[in-house]
Amino acid sequence: xxxxxxxxxxxxxxxxxxxxxxxxxxxxxxxxxxxxxxxxxxxxxxxxxxxxxxxxxxxxxxxxxxxxxxxxxxxxxxxxxxxxxxxxxxxxxxxxxxxxxxxxxxxxxxxxxxxxxxxxxxxxxxxxxxxxxxxxxxxxxxxxxxxxxxxxxxxxxxxxxxxxxxxxx
Numbered sequence: 474x475x476x477x478x479x480x481x482x483x484x485x486x487x488x489x490x491x492x493x494x495x496x497x498x499x500x501x502x503x504x505x506x507x508x509x510x511x512x513x514x515x516x517x518x519x520x521x522x523x524x525x526x527x528x529x530x531x532x533x534x535x536x537x538x539x540x541x542x543x544x545x546x547x548x549x550x551x552x553x554x555x556x557x558x559x560x561x562x563x564x565x566x567x568x569x570x571x572x573x574x575x576x577x578x579x580x581x582x583x584x585x586x587x588x589x590x591x592x593x594x595x596x597x598x599x600x601x602x603x604x605x606x607x608x609x610x611x612x613x614x615x616x617x618x619x620x621x622x623x624x625x626x627x628x629x630x631x632x633x634x635x636x637x638x639x640x641x642x
Contacts, residue, residue, distance in 0.1 A: 477615060478606035481625035485601050485633050487640045489593040492601065493571045495636050496589045497564075505639045506632055509534055512554070523564040530577075531556045555580075562586070569593040583618070584608040603629045 485492055495506040504511045510533035517527040533552040563574035571591040578584050588604040603625060609615040 476606060476608045477618065478604070479625045480602060480604040481629040482600060482602045483629045483633050484594065485599050486597060486637055487599060488597055489569070489571060489591050489599045491640060492591055492599045492636065493566070496591075497571075497573050502639075505635050507532075508628060508632070510552070517558060524561055526561045528559045528561075529556055530559055563588075581610055582614045583610060601629065601633075603632075 494502045496503070500511070500514050503514055512531040512533060513529075515529045515531075517529050519526045532555050534555050536551050536553055557577040557579065559575045559577045561573065562576055563572060565572040569592065572589065574586065574588040576584065576586040584607070586606045586608075588602075590602040590604070592600040592602075594600055605625060607615075607618065609618065
């Protein structure tokens with residue numbers, strides 16, 4: 474399996490305890506940090522130590538409009554519901570550092586692992602390090618991902634704006 478990994482880091486002007494809720498908290502907070510439209514986060518199997526717990530998340534994923542491909546009319550946003558089972562691989566929650574590592578399989582495309590590591594800078598500021606790794610099921614999937622131009626720095630910057638806007642409103 475071909476593997477791809479990258480890391481991005483950013484400072485967010487939100488206290489660490491409040492910021493962690495956007496990654497491991499109520500659905501309304503998790504929706505804000507999600508890059509796609511998160512609809513639900515339902516527990517499937519919960520462990521005492523959190524590690525090993527499984528949550529089924531449902532997303533509305535935007536797809537390319539068939540009318541656009543056929544050049545019949547202007548493109549129309551179309552969405553499809555997709556469910557993925559997220560397994561918590563690692564979890565840490567101390568006053569100065571918090572971490573959640575999750576994995577899931579995106580259909581027959583890739584096994585994906587995400588890590589959110591939060592470090593307290595001061596009472597109002599937190600450092601967020603985002604790491605992702607994709608283990609592609611085929612070389613063709615890896616090639617298609619490379620052309621998608623996913624940039625973790627753009628992803629994390631966009632996440633910062635959404636979280637800070639929510640926190641300060």
